[in-house]
Each structure stands twice: as structure tokens, then as C-alpha cells.
Amino acid sequence: MGADQGDGTVGKALDVLDMVAGAGRPVRFTELLEQSAYPKATLYRLLQTLTHQGMLAYDPDRQTYSLGVRLVRLAHAAWATSSLAPIARPYLDELSGETGETIHLAQMDNGQVLYVDKRNALKPVEMFAQAGKVGPAYCTGVGKAMLAFLPDEAVERVIQRQSFHSFTAQTLDSPEKLWAELRAIRSRGYAFDREEHEPGIICCAAPILTKAGRVIGALSVTSTTARTTIAALGAVSGRIRETAAKIAAEAESWRFPEQG
Missing domain, CATH: 3.30.450.40 (GAF domain)
Structure with missing residues (x-):
């Protein structure tokens, strides 16, 4: 797994979204790290950015990531228009x-x-x-x-x-x-x-x-x-x-x- 070099940070972030979505359930950082091609620091930074942007949601009690409300809203818009x-x-x-x-x-x-x-x-x-x-x-x-x-x-x-x-x-x-x-x-x-x-x-x-x-x-x-x-x-x-x-x-x- 990994974005093409020309895709840069956006491609890497989409890779991470794909990983979280592919899990089909809330997933821990360690699970994502096991399947990620990115270094620990890079993966953590991408997860933080996606969470701050509402594309992912973080549960501090369970320490898990899941798809965020903003992503759901975008998905609904795509379904309606495309x-x-x-x-x-x-x-x-x-x-x-x-x-x-x-x-x-x-x-x-x-x-x-x-x-x-x-x-x-x-x-x-x-x-x-x-x-x-x-x-x-x-x-x-x-x-x-x-x-x-x-x-x-x-x-x-x-x-x-x-x-x-x-x-x-x-x-x-x-x-x-x-x-x-x-x-x-x-x-x-x-x-x-x-x-x-x-x-x-x-x-x-x-x-x-x-x-x-x-x-x-x-x-x-x-x-x-x-x-x-x-x-x-x-x-x-x-x-x-x-x-x-x-x-x-x-x-x-x-x-x-x-x-x-």
C-alpha cells in the first residue's frame, strides 16, 4: 500500500482513509501501523490531520479511529450527485x-x-x-x-x-x-x-x-x-x-x- 510519489500528502492521507474504512470497525493505531507502509511518525501525523479535519473520529476511551462525520457528509453528496x-x-x-x-x-x-x-x-x-x-x-x-x-x-x-x-x-x-x-x-x-x-x-x-x-x-x-x-x-x-x-x-x- 502507498500513494504514488506524485500524489504527495493527499495521496498518503487517502491511503490512511482506505485503511480505516477497510477495517469495517473502529481501529487502533497499532493495527494501522502493522499494515501501513509509512513510518510511525508519518502515520500518526496523517491520522491527526484527518481527525482535525473531521474526516476521521478518534475515541479517546477506546483509543480507536473511525470514519468521521465530514467524510460521511461528502460520501452522501457523492452518492447524490455522481x-x-x-x-x-x-x-x-x-x-x-x-x-x-x-x-x-x-x-x-x-x-x-x-x-x-x-x-x-x-x-x-x-x-x-x-x-x-x-x-x-x-x-x-x-x-x-x-x-x-x-x-x-x-x-x-x-x-x-x-x-x-x-x-x-x-x-x-x-x-x-x-x-x-x-x-x-x-x-x-x-x-x-x-x-x-x-x-x-x-x-x-x-x-x-x-x-x-x-x-x-x-x-x-x-x-x-x-x-x-x-x-x-x-x-x-x-x-x-x-x-x-x-x-x-x-x-x-x-x-x-x-x-x-
Whole structure:
């Protein structure tokens, strides 16, 4: 871990914020020091600055750091102005009501999948994907749906950032396997997750594209092998793509206009 040299203090501070956020709970200085690439004095100075600026909160009784109120406020503003979630909300509600299954909305974030909204199934199932979580692009339906419609050079850059860890026996564990899958997705217009990230979890996903073909997100209907099949999810692919197109049309006219 560590900021690029050109990023200076700001990059280092963002690294520290990432560490605190990644802990998922209040974290002590010693824990951060163990995973930090920065010297003890540098890390302490960065933590002090972030705390003074309200980006982190310090609990003197427990001696722990957690994300601060100012950061939460900035995150909410980003969600409202840069996320597809506010635009997509009524369309997600409609698709959720029709299918009774889990609906995910995602965007690409630095080569990974950022889940920005979710609707639970009528009978919810515990799964990795939750709003605010970041997941791998190469083995999720929404990730592959977005990757397939990026320019080839952009796909190559994203592929270089993938771990190709085998989460299950179905995971596409090499660039060659992923490329073959992406070509198939481009041909049919939608993607599947065939238990590639989590055992028993399957989905059908479609990209959210502007009129010019720019990828701005993806949408999926997710279920379990105990409840349905890939073929059954494929049967609603048209409805998923229709919903994705509606979200794209509204997003393009409101917050994501094409630049001339």
C-alpha cells in the first residue's frame, strides 16, 4: 500500500482513509501501523490531520479511529450527485416487484465493481454484494456486463488489475477465459454469473449504456440455485435490458450527458 510519489500528502492521507474504512470497525493505531507502509511518525501525523479535519473520529476511551462525520457528509453528496442510485431507484423498485428477486445496481470503480444500490428478494438470501461494497469485476455478473462493453484497451487495463483468484470451481481464473466470456456477452447483450463469485449465487446482468455506447453502470437480477436456474434468469434478460435502457436514458439527460 502507498500513494504514488506524485500524489504527495493527499495521496498518503487517502491511503490512511482506505485503511480505516477497510477495517469495517473502529481501529487502533497499532493495527494501522502493522499494515501501513509509512513510518510511525508519518502515520500518526496523517491520522491527526484527518481527525482535525473531521474526516476521521478518534475515541479517546477506546483509543480507536473511525470514519468521521465530514467524510460521511461528502460520501452522501457523492452518492447524490455522481451515483446512478437516485436516478435508478423507481426502476429498481419496479423490477424487484416484478421478479421477486434481488436487484443490484453497480458502477465501475478503478477496475473494480462498486455496488451503489440493492433491492432484496421477497425471501432474502445472505450474499456478498451490498450497497457500498466493492467486488471483483472478472467474476460478477455486473462486472462482466460492464467490462464487455468497454473499449478493448480499457478492458486490458482493467484485466491487469484483476487477481483472478478462484473463489469457486466456476470462477474464470485467467485473462484468456475472461476474454472468451466477454466476447460472448458482447454478442448476446447480457451477462451471467454462474456461481463464479459465491457458491449457489447466480445472476443475469445487463450494462447501462449511453446512446454513444459509453458504459455508466450495470444492473442485475440475482438469485440462488436452490430457487431458480440460469435459463430462468436468462428468460428475464429482455426486461433487465429494458430497465437498464430506461436508467441510461434518464441518466444521460440529467447527470451523465455526452461531451461534444
